[in-house]
Amino acid sequence: MAIALERCQLVFRKLERDLRKLSAQRQPQSVHRFRTTTRRLETLLIELLPQRNRNQRKLLKLLGGVRKRAGKVRDLDVQLSALRSLKIAQEPRRKTQFTQGLIELRADQEKKLQKMLTRESLREIRRRLGKASNELKLKTCRDPLAAAREILARSAPPAGPLTEEILHQYRIQVKRARYAAEFAPKSAEATQFTAQLQKLQDALGHWHDWLILTHAATERLGGINESPLVAALHNVTGGKFRHAVAAVSASSTRQAGLKPVSLVPSVRKPATRRTTRGIRKDSAA
Numbered sequence: 001m002a003i004a005l006e007r008c009q010l011v012f013r014k015l016e017r018d019l020r021k022l023s024a025q026r027q028p029q030s031v032h033r034f035r036t037t038t039r040r041l042e043t044l045l046i047e048l049l050p051q052r053n054r055n056q057r058k059l060l061k062l063l064g065g066v067r068k069r070a071g072k073v074r075d076l077d078v079q080l081s082a083l084r085s086l087k088i089a090q091e092p093r094r095k096t097q098f099t100q101g102l103i104e105l106r107a108d109q110e111k112k113l114q115k116m117l118t119r120e121s122l123r124e125i126r127r128r129l130g131k132a133s134n135e136l137k138l139k140t141c142r143d144p145l146a147a148a149r150e151i152l153a154r155s156a157p158p159a160g161p162l163t164e165e166i167l168h169q170y171r172i173q174v175k176r177a178r179y180a181a182e183f184a185p186k187s188a189e190a191t192q193f194t195a196q197l198q199k200l201q202d203a204l205g206h207w208h209d210w211l212i213l214t215h216a217a218t219e220r221l222g223g224i225n226e227s228p229l230v231a232a233l234h235n236v237t238g239g240k241f242r243h244a245v246a247a248v249s250a251s252s253t254r255q256a257g258l259k260p261v262s263l264v265p266s267v268r269k270p271a272t273r274r275t276t277r278g279i280r281k282d283s284a285a
Contacts, residue, residue: 003141004185011040012133023117026110028077031070038067043179048141059128069113076106078209090228144184151177171204203247207240
């Protein structure tokens with residue numbers, strides 16, 4: 001199956017627009033859109049192109065640095081959104097203090113992101129974006145659906161219990177597979193496959209959002225025996241974890257190359273813990 005020309009052209013246009021909006025304001029939506037569009041372009045250049053030239057490699061390096069910095073802001077945005085949605089009567093003062101701590105940390109991370117977006121760096125990214133768009137040879141690109149299935153196959157969770165770390169890494173690969181599949185021309189097969197990946201990505205993403213919030217709350221407020229708020233977060237995260245594992249298990253019965261997995265909770269933490277840096281543990285009641 002050939003790659004869709006309009007999808008390729010769109011991702012370049014959207015990234016230039018999202019970069020411009022990000023440089024003007026670092027609102028949650030602008031940060032999120034920049035990161036997702038960057039991920040889509042990375043998938044196109046890394047997974048669908050047989051090889052990359054010097055300009056494309058340099059572009060990926062520049063975008064990767066900004067995306068990672070924007071990710072620190074995005075992580076705090078999803079923590080704040082999840083925390084505000086949690087309805088709990090206990091410890092209202094602690095919840096307010098915890099929320100304020102996250103807001104302050106986000107402001108610090110936003111300043112660091114803003115410093116990266118200099119006039120010179122933006123100019124170079126735009127220049128390389130335009131060049132990469134003009135030199136892209138679609139005839140050499142891989143079949144997007146085949147590439148997506150290969151990504152899933154090579155990252156399939158092992159048989160047996162899923163740990164949080166395994167689920168976290170698989171979440172990233174599912175996202176990449178979905179972005180690869182989106183470059184396929186419109187068809188019933190592509191639409192159904194992409195919808196399945198979207199559903200799986202949502203389940204994994206919701207779990208991960210609550211997980212990083214729970215880790216942040218535990219570092220600041222203590223364990224489940226020290227804080228009803230932390231206990232409530234652990235309960236919600238546990239439910240999200242079970243839902244995510246069930247989604248992976250259901251997907252494994254539909255996608256070739258995926259092995260069945262066991263619905264077994266894990267106490268292991270994911271590789272990333274960057275979201276809580278700078279928040280002091282609060283012992284206030």
